[in-house]
Each structure stands twice: as structure tokens, then as C-alpha cells.
Amino acid sequence: MARPSHIASLTIALLAVSVSAILIRLCISPPTTIAFWRLLMAGAVFLAWSGATGQWRPSRRDLGIAFVAAIFLAAHFYLWIGSLFMTSINSSVVLLATQPLFALVLQVIFERVPAAARNILSLVGGLTGAAILAHGDFLKGGLAGKGDLYSIAGTAMVAVYLLVGTKRRGALVPYLGAVYTMSGLMLALVAAVSGDTLVAARPIDWLWLALLAAVPTLLGHTLLNRAMQHFPSYAVNLSILVEPLLTSVLAFFVFSEVPTGNVILGAALIIAAVLVELLGGRKEARANGASSILK
Numbered sequence: 548m549a550r551p552s553h554i555a556s557l558t559i560a561l562l563a564v565s566v567s568a569i570l571i572r573l574c575i576s577p578p579t580t581i582a583f584w585r586l587l588m589a590g591a592v593f594l595a596w597s598g599a600t601g602q603w604r605p606s607r608r609d610l611g612i613a614f615v616a617a618i619f620l621a622a623h624f625y626l627w628i629g630s631l632f633m634t635s636i637n638s639s640v641v642l643l644a645t646q647p648l649f650a651l652v653l654q655v656i657f658e659r660v661p662a663a664a665r666n667i668l669s670l671v672g673g674l675t676g677a678a679i680l681a682h683g684d685f686l687k688g689g690l691a692g693k694g695d696l697y698s699i700a701g702t703a704m705v706a707v708y709l710l711v712g713t714k715r716r717g718a719l720v721p722y723l724g725a726v727y728t729m730s731g732l733m734l735a736l737v738a739a740v741s742g743d744t745l746v747a748a749r750p751i752d753w754l755w756l757a758l759l760a761a762v763p764t765l766l767g768h769t770l771l772n773r774a775m776q777h778f779p780s781y782a783v784n785l786s787i788l789v790e791p792l793l794t795s796v797l798a799f800f801v802f803s804e805v806p807t808g809n810v811i812l813g814a815a816l817i818i819a820a821v822l823v824e825l826l827g828g829r830k831e832a833r834a835n836g837a838s839s840i841l842k
Contacts, residue, residue: 553777556770561766565793568636569801570759576748581756582624583734584744588760590727604723609717617707617729625734626701634684636798637806640678640791641814642698647821648673649677649706657710669824676816683809702804719772732806737819760819788818 573580597603605613630639640761648670654660656824685692715722738745746752771787773812778786798804 550777553774555803557774559780560767560770560774561786561790561793563770564763564787565790565797566683567759567767568640568794569753569797570632570762571631572636572747572802574755576630576756577738577743579734579741579743580747581627581743581759582621582628583731584756585731585746585759585764586621586624586727586734587731588757590724590731592760592765593724594726595718596692597718597724599800600720602717602718602721605715605717605722609715609722610725612715613722613725614729616708616711617726617733618703619711620726621733621737623701623704623708624730625699625737626704630697630701633690633697635691635793635804635807635810636802636803636805637791637810637814638680638684638691638695638793639698641793641810642695643702643705643816643838644788644791644814644821645673645677645699645705645710647700647824649703649718650709653706653710665823667738669738670818672823676812676813676820679816680809680813683709683807683813689749718786749835768788788821791818 571581587621605609608737625644627639630642651662651666651670655662655666677695681692681695684695712722735745737743747756774786795804795806
């Protein structure tokens with residue numbers, strides 16, 4: 548039985564990761580700048596922790612895996628953070644919740660895991676929900692539809708990132724320290740090529756960037772990983788599905804964003820599809836693990 552302290556820890560974790568999109572939208576710095584500092588600051592903390600605990604660095608094999616994973620993580624943050632400046636917070640966050648469905652496709656393709664009827668049902672339902680949501684945003688004109696595509700592409704990138712990470716053998720913290728740091732440096736190269744500055748656009752943005760690294764990344768991710776030790780993994784994944792709701796509530800109070808009809812209908816289908824997938828069995832839930840932890 549889970550202790551009250553474990554339940555409280557999971558609750559704090561969900562609240563922490565739910566503020567990610569809000570903190571990003573409070574910044575006016577370029578998406579590359581936001582992603583760079585978020586990853587670099589979090590990576591520095593993880594590497595410092597690894598040094599203090601004697602787990603200084605991953606093995607050479609894990610460093611190679613970390614490098615590959617860092618490419619997809621950098622792409623994820625570049626695309627997803629960019630989407631938040633093109634479409635609504637509600638649309639972007641709901642589409643990110645389709646990550647377990649992308650993980651399902653990757654399992655079938657790369658790990659030869661047979662697809663059951665339930666898997667096909669959840670995949671079709673999730674894609675239908677995403678299509679309804681994106682179609683409504685495209686009809687609005689402007690950048691909303693493009694933002695949806697960025698969010699979907701970013702979701703695919705994080706699914707690959709998590710799949711690559713399952714190949715590591717060493718401790719998690721030094722691995723994450725290496726991944727985050729390398730991802731940040733990769734984004735610095737992107738900024739140099741695109742001409743983006745890595746200096747925050749205004750002084751207050753430094754506060755939002757520091758909170759972004761500290762609250763959803765370090766506090767939220769750490770507590771969610773801790774929750775995996777005290778709850779069944781599928782239960783943690785199901786609890787993460789409340790995150791789009793929490794983020795929507797925050798977006799309403801901070802930015803006065805109200806979900807439109809296409810977002811509500813699309814969200815209902817996507818969440819139902821993910822529920823079908825995660826409730827299908829613990830093995831599949833573990834394979835889809837930590838679907839929202841990276842936001």
C-alpha cells in the first residue's frame with residue numbers, strides 16, 4: 548500500500564510538470580534559447596550530483612547511447628517549445644500526450660513486438676483525435692496548424708529518445724546529466740547557425756528559465772521517477788494523463804486560454820486511446836513508461 552508521503556510526492560510531481568508550458572509561454576526569448584538553458588542548467592545539476600555521489604560519468608557505451616538520445620531530445624524540445632508560440636497551450640500539451648502511441652509504433656517496427664487488436668484500436672483512436680484537433684486549428688488560419696505539426700513531430704522525437712534510453716545499463720542520474728548537457732550544446736550549435744542569441748531577451752526571462760529547469764525538469768522528473776518505485780508503472784502513467792487538465796486550468800488563469808470545441812473533442816479521443824493502451828496490461832505500460840515526464 549502506498550504511504551501518504553508517496554501520494555503527496557506524486558501529487559507534487561504532477562503539479563510540477565504541469566507548469567512547464569506556462570513557464571515557457573511567460574518567456575519571450577527564442578525557443579532555442581529556452582531549450583538551451585533549460586537543458587544546460589538541468590544537466591549541470593545532474594552532473595554535479597553524479598560527482599558528489601561518486602557516479603561521475605556513464606560508461607563509454609552509455610555515453611554513446613546518451614549522444615544518440617541527446618539528438619532526439621534536442622529535436623523534441625526545439626519543436627515542442629516552438630509549438631507553444633504558434634498554437635494554444637491546450638493543443639500543444641494534448642498532442643504531446645500521444646507519446647505512448649508513438650512508442651507503440653516504434654515497438655512494432657524496431658523491437659518486433661506484435662500489435663494486438665487493442666493496440667490498433669488505441670492507435671486509430673489517438674490519430675483520429677489528433678486529426679480532429681489539428682484540422683480545427685488549421686481552419687483558424689495563422690500559425691496554429693503549423694504549431695500542431697511541430698508538437699506532433701516533437702512527440703515523435705521524444706518517443707525515439709525514450710526508446711534509445713532503454714538501452715542504457717548504468718545509473719540514471721549521470722546518464723541524464725550527459726544527455727541534457729549534450730542536448731544543450733547541440734542547441735547552442737543550432738542557435739549559432741540560425742542566428743538566435745543565447746542571451747535571454749529580458750531580465751525576467753532568466754527567472755522563468757531557472758524555474759523551468761528547477762520545477763518541471765529537476766523536481767517533477769525526479770519525483771515521477773521516484774513514484775515508479777512505489778506505484779505500479781501503469782498507475783503512474785495513468786496519473787500523468789491528468790497533466791493536460793492541470794495545464795489547461797493554469798493556462799486559463801494565467802493567459803485566459805479557453806479550450807475550443809475541436810481541442811476538447813480531440814483531447815477526449817486521445818486520452819481515451821491512451822487509457823485503452825495503458826490499461827491493456829502492465830507489460831505494455833512499462834514499455835510506454837514516463838510518457839509525459841519530459842515536458
